[in-house]
Amino acid sequence: MIIQSPLPVTSDALLKNLQKLAVSYTLHKHEPVFTVEEGEHLKASISGLHCRNLFLRDKKKKMFLVVAANDTKIDLKKLSSLLDCARFSFGSADRLWENLGIRQGSVNPFCIMNDTDHKVRIILDKYMMDKDIVNYHPMDNAMTIGLSPSDLVRFINSTNHDPEIVDLAPAAPD
Numbered sequence: 013m014i015i016q017s018p019l020p021v022t023s024d025a026l027l028k029n030l031q032k033l034a035v036s037y038t039l040h041k042h043e044p045v046f047t048v049e050e051g052e053h054l055k056a057s058i059s060g061l062h063c064r065n066l067f068l069r070d071k072k073k074k075m076f077l078v079v080a081a082n083d084t085k086i087d088l089k090k091l092s093s094l095l096d097c098a099r100f101s102f103g104s105a106d107r108l109w110e111n112l113g114i115r116q117g118s119v120n121p122f123c124i125m126n127d128t129d130h131k132v133r134i135i136l137d138k139y140m141m142d143k144d145i146v147n148y149h150p151m152d153n154a155m156t157i158g159l160s161p162s163d164l165v166r167f168i169n170s171t172n173h174d175p176e177i178v179d180l181a182p183a184a185p186d
Contacts, residue, residue: 017109019113019114019115019151020113020126021113021122021123021125021126021151022151022152023150023151023152023155026122026125026150026151027039027150027157029125029167030157030159030167033166033167033170035159035163035166035167036159036160036163037157037158037159037163038145038157038158038159039150039155039156039157040054040057040058040155040156040157040158041154041155042054042154042155042156043154044117044153044154045117045153045154046116046117046153047117048062048064048082051156054156058147058156058158059145059158060143060144060145060146060147060158061081061082061140061143061145061146061147062081062082062147062156063079063080063081063082063137063140063146063147063148064079064080064081064082065077065078065079065080065119065120065121065148066078066080066086066102066119067102067103067107067108067112067119068088068091068100068101068102068103069100069101069102069103069107070092070097070098070099070100070101071097071098071099071101072097072098074097074098074133075103075107075111075131075132075133076095076097076100076132076133076134076135077112077119077121077123077124077132077133077134077135078091078135078137078180079121079134079135079136079137079140079148080136080137080139080140080180081137081139081140081143084137084139084140084180084181084184085184085185086180086183086184086185087183087184087185087186088100088101090182090183090184090185091180091183093183094178094180094182094183095135095178111126111127111129111131111132112124112126112127112132113126114126114151117153118149118151118152118153119149120148120149120150120151121134121136121148121164121167121168122148122150122151122167123151124168124171124173125171127171127173130172130173132173133176134168134173134175134176135175135176135178135180136161136164136165136175136176136177136178137177137178137180138177138178138179138180139179139180139181140161141161141165141177142161143161144160145158145159145160146158146159146160146161146164
């Protein structure tokens with residue numbers, strides 16, 4: 013199965029890329045976490061805003077990577093309306109691998125570098141982008157890196173993607 017292939021970009025390669033771009037970050041190693049709930053205890057030892065990533069596909073087969081604070085509540089129906097898209101569903105594991113070169117449980121904004129065909133639209137939570145430090149897995153869910161939102165945008169821009177900073181509050185459930 014395709015999912016068992018090696019990652020196209022390892023965490024070590026990503027960290028070297030960040031260093032080449034002069035992106036300042038703090039690396040934290042921990043046991044693997046696959047969900048927001050499993051990583052809740054990390055907030056005590058890792059400062060900054062902890063974030064999650066949603067790989068979505070709309071009814072018209074357009075793909076999105078939504079990067080948001082763990083605490084940002086999102087109703088997919090409202091989000092599709094906010095982004096002026098057809099109804100959203102979660103992207104399959106195979107589609108995630110094919111387009112972003114990552115496995116479920118390790119999705120992160122850095123995997124946008126694997127979207128060389130520019131098929132994925134990247135959406136960044138405005139609330140998250142207003143913080144000092146944001147935290148993500150660097151291709152490996154046994155690590156977390158903290159960096160500034162401006163460095164995150166600089167990295168994304170280096171991949172020839174234009175991130176959209178969107179206020180996701182209107183997409184919150186009632």
